[in-house]
Amino acid sequence: MFDCIIVGAGPAGATAAYHLSRRGRSVLLLEKAALPRYKPCGGGVSPQVAQWFDFDFEPVISQKVTRVRYSYKMQDIVETDLGTAEPIWMVRRDEFDHYLVKQAQRQGTTLQDETKATGIAFERDRWQVQTSREPVQGRYLIAADGARGPVARWLGFRNRVMTQGGAVETEPRLPVMEGHIAHFEFGLLKNGYVWNFPKADGYSIGSGVFRLSKRKSRDLVQPMADYAAQFQVDVSMTQQHGHPLCLWNGDQVLHSQNALLVGEAASVVDPFTAEGIRPSIFSGLKAAAAIDGAIAGDPNALEGYTQTMAAELGSDLRWAGRLAKAFYAAPGLGYRVGIKSPKGTALMAQVLCGELPYSAVVQRALRRLSGGLLTR
Ligand SMILES: Cc1cc2nc3c(=O)[nH]c(=O)nc-3n(C[C@H](O)[C@H](O)[C@H](O)COP(=O)(O)OP(=O)(O)OC[C@H]3O[C@@H](n4cnc5c(N)ncnc54)[C@H](O)[C@@H]3O)c2cc1C
Numbered sequence: 001m002f003d004c005i006i007v008g009a010g011p012a013g014a015t016a017a018y019h020l021s022r023r024g025r026s027v028l029l030l031e032k033a034a035l036p037r038y039k040p041c042g043g044g045v046s047p048q049v050a051q052w053f054d055f056d057f058e059p060v061i062s063q064k065v066t067r068v069r070y071s072y073k074m075q076d077i078v079e080t081d082l083g084t085a086e087p088i089w090m091v092r093r094d095e096f097d098h099y100l101v102k103q104a105q106r107q108g109t110t111l112q113d114e115t116k117a118t119g120i121a122f123e124r125d126r127w128q129v130q131t132s133r134e135p136v137q138g139r140y141l142i143a144a145d146g147a148r149g150p151v152a153r154w155l156g157f158r159n160r161v162m163t164q165g166g167a168v169e170t171e172p173r174l175p176v177m178e179g180h181i182a183h184f185e186f187g188l189l190k191n192g193y194v195w196n197f198p199k200a201d202g203y204s205i206g207s208g209v210f211r212l213s214k215r216k217s218r219d220l221v222q223p224m225a226d227y228a229a230q231f232q233v234d235v236s237m238t239q240q241h242g243h244p245l246c247l248w249n250g251d252q253v254l255h256s257q258n259a260l261l262v263g264e265a266a267s268v269v270d271p272f273t274a275e276g277i278r279p280s281i282f283s284g285l286k287a288a289a290a291i292d293g294a295i296a297g298d299p300n301a302l303e304g305y306t307q308t309m310a311a312e313l314g315s316d317l318r319w320a321g322r323l324a325k326a327f328y329a330a331p332g333l334g335y336r337v338g339i340k341s342p343k344g345t346a347l348m349a350q351v352l353c354g355e356l357p358y359s360a361v362v363q364r365a366l367r368r369l370s371g372g373l374l375t376r
Contacts, residue, residue, distance in 0.1 A: 002028040002110070004291055005129050005138035007117045007151050009035060011277050012263025013144030014100035015284030016291075018053070021107035023292045028136055029101065029109050030129070032116035036098035040169040040241040042197045042204045043093055044182065046278040047086035048354030052285050053103070060099040062199040063090040065182045068345060072335040073187030074230070080342045082349040088182070090197050090204075092171075112136075117145070120154050122257055140291045141259040143266075144284065147244045152265045161252040162267035165192070165245035165274065167208030168220040170228070170238040174202050186335050188223035191328045192274075196231055205233060208274050210247055210324060247271040248279075248317040251310035255302035258294075260287045266309070270317060272324040275352065279313055286312075319358035326369050337368045344368075 004020055006013045009031035017029045031037070043062070050057055064087035069079040082088065105111055112133070119130035120141065127141040143151035152160060176198050183196040192209035207224040220242070225235045246267040254261045262268075263280035270279065286308050293301030327334040338344045344365065350356040 001126060002026045002136070002138040003295055004028070004140040004142060005030065005127060005136060006142040006144050007129070008144035008146055008149055008263070008265070009101050009111070009113065010039065010097055010144060010146055010263060010280065011100060012265070012280035012284040013142065014097060014104050015052070015281045016142050016144060016262055016288045017104035017109040018100065018107055019285055019288030020291060021104055021109045023288070025292060025295060027104070027109045028138060029104065029111045030115050030117050030131060030136070031111070031113040032132070033113065035101060035111070035113045036094035038241070039093040039097065040167065040206070040243040041093045041277075042169065042195055042206060043091045043096070043199070044197055044275070045089040045091050045096070046275070046352050046354055047089055049278055049281050052281060055103055057089070057099075060091055060096045061089045062092055062095075062201075063176075063179045064088070065090055065180055065198070067181045069181050069183050070335070070339050071185045071187070072332065074185060074227070076335070076340075078340050079181070080345045083346045084349045084353040084355060086353055087180070088349070088352060090182070090199055092199060117151060120151065127258060139258060140294065142287055142291070143259065143261045144263050145265055147246045147264040149265055152261050155256050155259050155261070157256070157261065160246075160267055161250040163210065163247040163249040163271055164212050165208060165210040165247050165269075166212055166218075166220065166242060167206055167245055167274070168224060168240055168242045169204055169206035170224070170235050170240045171199075171204050172202050172228075172233045172238045174233070176200065176202065185223075185227050186331050186339065188226060189218075189220070194223050194227040196227065203231065203233070205231070205235070208245065210245065210271055210274055210328070245269055245274060245276070247274065248314070249321065251314040254306045254309055255290075258302075260290060260302060260305055262287045268313060268317075270320050272320040272327065273352070278354075279317075282313060283309060316358045319362040323358070323362045323365055326366055330369070334369060337371070338365055341368070
């Protein structure tokens with residue numbers, strides 16, 4: 001029997017595995033895919049995550065971005081330096097996630113990939129997890145199975161608080177020009193943006209919406225195709241992958257009997273930028289501390305995880321939610337008074353790098369947006 005079974009070997013699950021194993025707890029990490037596995041993702045990662053680990057990420061940083069280039073409806077182009085102490089990392093998710101898993105294995109985590117969790121039951125003092133192979137047992141369970149995973153539902157979390165979004169991505173391999181520049185286009189999609197993030201050997205090009213309409217489906221592929229053409233990429237010749245996004249939309253209970261939700265299973269994605277890797281890693285870090293505390297006998301440790309996530313992540317993402325609401329309601333205005341201002345970019349980059357909390361910049365941004373509305 002393991003101290004903890006973690007379902008899902010993305011950034012959230014691998015981080016929880018790493019930190020629990022490091023604390024001497026026995027961990028089984030279940031992953032349905034064969035590792036390394038592809039995950040549709042831009043692969044933009046905040047360098048802040050380095051401070052939560054004691055190993056070097058350099059082997060899996062494909063590019064480092066120091067500048068951004070924005071456009072609105074493919075016009076009105078502006079380019080500016082990020083101006084942060086550290087550049088933003090660009091990673092390939094198959095490499096990045098597998099690297100994290102290997103670090104966890106080095107600390108003692110047992111990995112079973114190509115093993116799908118198919119059901120769970122709590123019996124007396126432990127979880128029985130049915131899998132596509134043998135059943136397994138653990139005292140604690142972490143749901144780290146991402147936006148599409150079933151474990152939160154199995155645990156009884158039927159109406160999780162979240163905004164449902166979606167994105168489509170393609171990763172053409174070709175020689176990269178200006179690998180230090182990330183590209184964003186804000187006018188081709190309602191409630192979202194189109195991106196082109198450089199990698200050492202190609203790009204991640206994609207489009208995402210951060211609020212799905214219940215009434216009409218959205219064409220994410222055409223905006224991505226139109227934008228990609230600028231970079232001499234014909235997306236009809238590349239593989240495209242769609243994926244849902246579970247965006248933060250309020251604090252919620254993230255624990256139940258001997259179990260925690262982490263990462264996108266806990267809807268931690270930033271509702272303004274759709275950044276999910278850093279918050280997923282953060283949740284994995286905090287979940288490991290909580291389960292370690294519970295094993296050590298603290299009866300309030302799991303509830304403490306819910307509270308920590310609200311106090312340390314929710315308090316910040318609340319501001320991101322306010323900004324998303326104001327910006328995506330009037331993106332043309334937001335582009336003119338917010339994005340195009342070098343100060344705006346510098347502040348957002350500092351938020352992305354963990355140098356500033358959202359609260360420090362959103363009030364300014366909202367003032368500028370309402371000032372812009374008055375002068376329009
Ligand atoms: C197109 C797109 C672009 C994005 N771009 C960025 C970006 O540039 N930067 C950023 O920070 N965020 C980005 N995100 C968000 C980010 O990818 C996610 O928030 C992040 O991957 C969530 O991590 P996770 O560990 O919670 O889940 P995941 O990374 O989704 O991992 C979950 C794992 O669980 C496994 N699993 C699922 N069900 C089972 C089961 N039953 N049994 C066993 N294993 C199972 C899956 O195979 C998967 O490996 C993007 C998202 C999308 C869709």
